[in-house]
Amino acid sequence: MAALGPVDPSSFSEPERCVVTKLHVDLEIDFAKHVLVGSVDITLEKKSEDVKTVILDTRDLTISRIVDRATISVLPFTLGEPTGPFGSKLEITLPTSSDKQVTISIEYSTSETSTALQWLRPEQTAGKRQPYLFSQCQAIHARSLVPCQDTPYVKFPYTAKVTAPEEVTVLMSALRKDPVRHPNKRTTTHEFEQKIPIPSYLIAIVAGDIESRDIGPRSKVWSEKELVDMAAYEFAETEQMLQTAEAMLGPYVWGHYDLLVLPPSFPYGGMENPCLTFVTPTLLAKDRSLANVVAHEISHSWTGNLVTNNSCEHFWLNEGHTVFVERKIASRLHGGEQMRHFMASEGWDALQNAVNTLENPLYTKLIPDLKGVDPDDAFSIVPYEKGFALLFYLETLVGGPDVFEKFLKAYIDTFKYKSINSKTWKNFLFLHFSDTETQKVLNDVDWDAWFFGVGMPPVKPDYDTSLRDPCTNMCNMWVEASEADMSQFGKHDLHDFSSIQEREFINLLIQKPPLPVFKLEKMNELYQFGVVINSEIRFRWIRLGIRAQWPKIIPLALAFVSEQGRMKFVRPIYTDLYKWEAARQKAIDNYMEHKDEMHNTTASLVAKDLKLM
Ligand code: BES
Ligand code: ZN
Numbered sequence: 001m002a003a004l005g006p007v008d009p010s011s012f013s014e015p016e017r018c019v020v021t022k023l024h025v026d027l028e029i030d031f032a033k034h035v036l037v038g039s040v041d042i043t044l045e046k047k048s049e050d051v052k053t054v055i056l057d058t059r060d061l062t063i064s065r066i067v068d069r070a071t072i073s074v075l076p077f078t079l080g081e082p083t084g085p086f087g088s089k090l091e092i093t094l095p096t097s098s099d100k101q102v103t104i105s106i107e108y109s110t111s112e113t114s115t116a117l118q119w120l121r122p123e124q125t126a127g128k129r130q131p132y133l134f135s136q137c138q139a140i141h142a143r144s145l146v147p148c149q150d151t152p153y154v155k156f157p158y159t160a161k162v163t164a165p166e167e168v169t170v171l172m173s174a175l176r177k178d179p180v181r182h183p184n185k186r187t188t189t190h191e192f193e194q195k196i197p198i199p200s201y202l203i204a205i206v207a208g209d210i211e212s213r214d215i216g217p218r219s220k221v222w223s224e225k226e227l228v229d230m231a232a233y234e235f236a237e238t239e240q241m242l243q244t245a246e247a248m249l250g251p252y253v254w255g256h257y258d259l260l261v262l263p264p265s266f267p268y269g270g271m272e273n274p275c276l277t278f279v280t281p282t283l284l285a286k287d288r289s290l291a292n293v294v295a296h297e298i299s300h301s302w303t304g305n306l307v308t309n310n311s312c313e314h315f316w317l318n319e320g321h322t323v324f325v326e327r328k329i330a331s332r333l334h335g336g337e338q339m340r341h342f343m344a345s346e347g348w349d350a351l352q353n354a355v356n357t358l359e360n361p362l363y364t365k366l367i368p369d370l371k372g373v374d375p376d377d378a379f380s381i382v383p384y385e386k387g388f389a390l391l392f393y394l395e396t397l398v399g400g401p402d403v404f405e406k407f408l409k410a411y412i413d414t415f416k417y418k419s420i421n422s423k424t425w426k427n428f429l430f431l432h433f434s435d436t437e438t439q440k441v442l443n444d445v446d447w448d449a450w451f452f453g454v455g456m457p458p459v460k461p462d463y464d465t466s467l468r469d470p471c472t473n474m475c476n477m478w479v480e481a482s483e484a485d486m487s488q489f490g491k492h493d494l495h496d497f498s499s500i501q502e503r504e505f506i507n508l509l510i511q512k513p514p515l516p517v518f519k520l521e522k523m524n525e526l527y528q529f530g531v532v533i534n535s536e537i538r539f540r541w542i543r544l545g546i547r548a549q550w551p552k553i554i555p556l557a558l559a560f561v562s563e564q565g566r567m568k569f570v571r572p573i574y575t576d577l578y579k580w581e582a583a584r585q586k587a588i589d590n591y592m593e594h595k596d597e598m599h600n601t602t603a604s605l606v607a608k609d610l611k612l613m
Contacts, residue, residue: 001372004086008311009371010140011057011151012080012089018054020149021045021101023158028187029207031131031165034119037109040146041069044102046094054094054104057143057150059087060111068095069103085374087143106147116141118599120263125208126226130167132208134262134278136271136601139312139375142200153310153419155197163189164207171222173204173273175255194274196253197417199308204273206260215259218242218252223261227281231261234284234291237333241295244329248405249302249412257301259294265565265599269293272300272322280566282535289499289534292330292343299325302412310419312375316366317425320387323347325408327388335498337401341464344392346504348463349511351385352456358382361454366390367422376601377608386457390450393461397441398433407432422451471501475508478519486522494527499534502527506540514548530556539569546576546583554583558590565602575609588612 003009007016020042027038044054058079066075073095080089094102110117120132135145143150162170166181166188174194181188212220213232216239221231238257246252258276261284270293271278277297283290303321331340355364362368363378366386370378395404410432415424430442449458465472474493481488494502506529509515524530529541542560545553557577561570577587588610595603607613 003371004083004089005055005151007153008151009369009373010086010312010375011149011153012055012086013057013149013151013154014055015149015151015154016047018044018046018051018094020056020154020156022103023146023148023156024160025146025158026161028163029133029165029168029170031119031133031168034112034117035109035114036117036145039105039107040148041103041105042148044094044104046100046102049098052094052096053091055149056090056092056147057087057140058090058147059085059115059141059144060113061088061108061144061147062111063090063106063108063147065107066092067105069105071095075104085140085376090147108147110145113600114141114144115600116143116145118265120208120265124265124597125263126224127209130165130209132206132263134206134208134266135204136267136278136599137203138201138271139315139379140201141601142203145203145205146200148200148203150200151311152199152201152308155199155308155417155419157197158192158194158203160192161189162192162205162207163187167209168207169210169222170205170207171210171258171260171276172206173198173202173276175275196274198274198305199419202272202274202305204271204276204278206262206276206278210260212258215239216242216257218255219257219259221259221261222276223281224263227261227284230284230286231259234286234288235259235294237288237291238294238298240333241291241298241329244332245298245302245325248325248328249409252301253306254301257298264563265597265602267565267567267599267602269566269568270297272297272304274301274305280564282564282566282569285499285534287499287534290536292326295329295333296322296326299329302416306416307412308419310421311370312378313367313370314421315375316383316387317420317422319384320366320391321408321411323384323388324391328405335467338464338466342467342500342504344388344461345463345465345468346500346507347385347388348460349507350381351389353511354381354385355455364454365452367451376605386450389457389461393457393459394429394442394445396461397445398438467498467501468504470497471504471508474505475512478509478515478523479512481519483516483518486518489522489526491526499537503534503536503540506537506544510540510544510547515544517548517550520545520548520550520553535564535566535569539573542573543576546573546580549580549582551582554586557583558586562590562594565599567602567605570602571606571609574606578610 004012022043024041027036066077077092082088116135122128125132164170166186170190172192174192177191179188179190210222211225212222215221219238223231256275260278266280299322304318309317327340327343446458542557561573577583
C-alpha cells in the first residue's frame with residue numbers, strides 16, 4: 001500500500017498546501033446514544049494562491065454541513081470510502097477569496113463505534129452512579145473524535161465548549177475556564193483552552209463522576225471518589241518530579257500538571273495528554289513503586305509534547321527520549337546512578353524479549369516503514385527500549401551523563417513547538433558535538449544498523465549490576481535447588497529487595513527453562529506473589545506460572561485480564577494462554593465473555609492475538 005498523503009503515511013492530509021492553525025470544538029455529550037454532537041471551527045492557512053481545497057482525516061463521523069464561518073455560505077465537500085484504520089478522506093472546497101486565512105465550520109457527530117472513545121455504563125464504574133466517557137487519541141484515533149489533520153506533522157492550539165449532564169464533570173487536555181450552568185436544562189457547559197500548539201493525538205476528553213485532591217502547587221489528581229485519596233498518596237512525588245525535569249530541560253510551560261486515574265479498562269499505563277496525564281488504576285500499588293509511569297508522562301511535557309515526532313515512523317524520538325528522561329528523574333528521586341543502570345538493564349532484557357517474540361521482525365526497526373500499517377499493530381516496546389539504548393550508548397561516547405544532559409536541553413530549546421524526524425535529530429547531534437574528536441566517534445556509530453536494522457542493536461551498552469546481582473543470585477538459587485533443598489528458602493529471602501528488584505527476580509526466572517511446579521508452590525507459599533497488589537509483580541508471576549504450565553495459575557490469569565484492560569498486561573497473558581493447549585479454550589471463552597466490556601482497541605488486538613480475526 002502507498003502512503004496516504006505526502007507528509008505522513010498514516011494521514012490523508014496535505015499540510016504543505018493548506019494547514020490547520022487553530023481549532024475550536026463545541027460539542028454536547030449524549031450518554032444515551034454514545035455520541036458527541038456539535039461542530040468544529042477550523043482555521044486554515046493556505047500556502048499558495050492556487051489552493052482550492054483542504055483535506056482532513058475522519059473516521060466514522062457523520063458530517064451534516066460545512067460552512068464558511070465568515071459568510072455562512074455552504075461549502076461543498078466529498079467524503080471518501082472508509083479505509084480501515086485510516087478512515088475516510090474529507091475534501092472540502094474552500095471559499096473563493098484572496099485571504100490566506102479562512103475559518104470553516106463543520107457540523108458533525110461521532111458514531112457509537114468511534115475508536116477514540118470508550119463509553120461506560122454506571123454499573124461499569126467504581127461508584128456505579130453516573131456513566132463515564134474517556135478518549136484515547138494516540139496514535140491515529142483523533143480523526144474519529146473530530147475532523148482534523150490527524151498527523152503530528154501539524155500542531156495547533158485549541159479551545160473547546162463541552163455540554164454534559166450537570167452531575168458529570170468534564171476535563172480536557174487543556175486549562176479549564178469557569179463552567180456555565182443551565183439549570184433548566186440540567187446541563188453544564190465546560191470550557192477549555194490549550195494555547196500551546198499541539199498535535200491532534202494530544203486532544204483528550206473525560207466525562208464522569210470525578211473529583212480531585214491537590215497534590216502540589218500546580219497539580220491535582222482526579223478520579224472517582226472511591227480512589228481519589230489512594231491516588232493522592234500514590235502520586236505525592238509529582239511536584240518533585242516536575243522540578244527535577246525542569247532543572248534538566250527548562251521551564252514546564254503547560255501551566256497545570258494534573259493526573260487522571262481512569263477506570264480499569266484504560267488500555268495504556270499512561271498517556272501524556274497536556275495539562276492532564278491519563279493513567280491506569282493498576283499504578284495504585286499503595287507504596288509509590290509504580291510512579292515511574294508518572295515520571296515518564298511528565299517527561300513527555302518536553303520530549304513529545306514540545307518536541308514532537310512528525311510521523312509515527314519516528315515515534316522513537318518521542319518514546320526513546322522520554323524513557324531516557326524518565327529514568328533520569330526516577331533515579332534522581334531514588335537510587336541514583338546504580339538505579340538508572342538497573343532500570344536500563346531491565347529495559348535491555350525487555351527489548352531482547354520483544355525481539356525474540358514479535359511476529360513481524362520489521363517492527364523491530366527503530367524507524368519502521370508504516371505505509372499501509374495500522375500504528376496500533378506496529379506498537380511495541382522496541383521504539384522505547386531501542387531508542388533508550390541508543391541514547392544511553394551515545395551518552396558514553398560523547399563524555400558521560402552531564403555532557404549528554406546539556407545536549408538534551410539544547411535539543412529541547414532548538415526544536416520546542418516543532419515537529420521533527422530522525423534525520424533532523426541526528427543532524428542536530430552532530431552540530432551540537434562539533435569538536436573533531438567527538439565527530440570522529442559519532443561518525444563511527446553504525447547509524448544504519450541502529451536506525452534500520454532488525455533485531456537487537458549493534459552494540460550492547462555496559463550496565464552497572466550492583467542492584468541486579470542479588471536478583472541474579474536468588475534466581476540461580478531457585479533454578480539450581482532440588483526438591484530436597486526447598487527448606488533453604490524462607491519467608492524473609494526478599495526482605496532487602498525493593499519492589500523493582502522483586503520484579504527483576506521474577507523476570508530472570510521467566511528467562512530460564514520452565515520451573516517445576518513444586519518450586520512455584522513453594523515460592524507462592526513463602527513470597528505470596530499470587531496476592532500482591534503490585535500489578536507489575538502479579539503480571540510477571542502469572543507469566544512465570546503459565547510458562548511452568550501450572551494449572552493453578554489459570555484462574556488467576558483469567559481474573560487478571562478481566563479486571564483490568566492495560567494492553568501491556570492483557571495481550572501477553574492472552575498470548576501465553578493461547579500457546580498453552582490446556583488453557584487455550586478457556587482463554588478464548590473468557591475473551592468472548594468479556595469482549596463487549598473491553599476497550600475496543602484492546603478487544604480488537606486481543607482478537608488478533610487469539611487468532612479470532
Ligand atoms: N504515549 C504513550 C502511550 C501510547 C503510545 C498510546 C502509543 C498510544 C499509542 C505513553 O507515554 C506511554 O509510553 N505509556 C507507557 C508508560 C511506560 C513506558 C512507563 C505505558 O502505557 O505503559
Ligand atoms: Zn511515552
